[in-house]
Amino acid sequence: MFRPKGPVCQSCGMPLSKDPLGGGTNADGSLSSEYCSHCYRKGVFTQPNITAQEMTALVEGKLRSMHFPRFLARRFAKEVPTLRRWRNKGATQDPARPSSGDLQPRA
Numbered sequence: 001m002f003r004p005k006g007p008v009c010q011s012c013g014m015p016l017s018k019d020p021l022g023g024g025t026n027a028d029g030s031l032s033s034e035y036c037s038h039c040y041r042k043g044v045f046t047q048p049n050i051t052a053q054e055m056t057a058l059v060e061g062k063l064r065s066m067h068f069p070r071f072l073a074r075r076f077a078k079e080v081p082t083l084r085r086w087r088n089k090g091a092t093q094d095p096a097r098p099s100s101g102d103l104q105p106r107a
């Protein structure tokens with residue numbers, strides 16, 4: 001399995017070196033060292049309610065659209081739930097701790 005050099009986004013697994021913006025941004029506008037610009041902007045997740053499973057499917061679909069072979073896309077996507085964003089979450093979708101941004105209320 002190829003291992004990308006350097007840090008990867010702890011939400012979707014993309015190498016931060018591949019991020020056109022160099023990474024996500026914290027609330028104060030500084031670059032995040034943990035998340036990419038697709039996942040994290042101005043200190044909040046762009047998709048706060050997404051689950052690890054949904055992110056896995058999203059990443060796999062994205063890699064497939066980039067013409068990755070299916071087995072590679074799947075293997076890469078399988079790593080998603082092991083990333084830091086997902087690891088401290090249970091199987092349920094309850095946000096363990098609300099971030100500084102406003103979460104969408106879920107009925």
Ligand SMILES: [Zn+2]
Pocket residue numbers: 009010011012013014035036037038039040
């Ligand atoms: Zn990301």
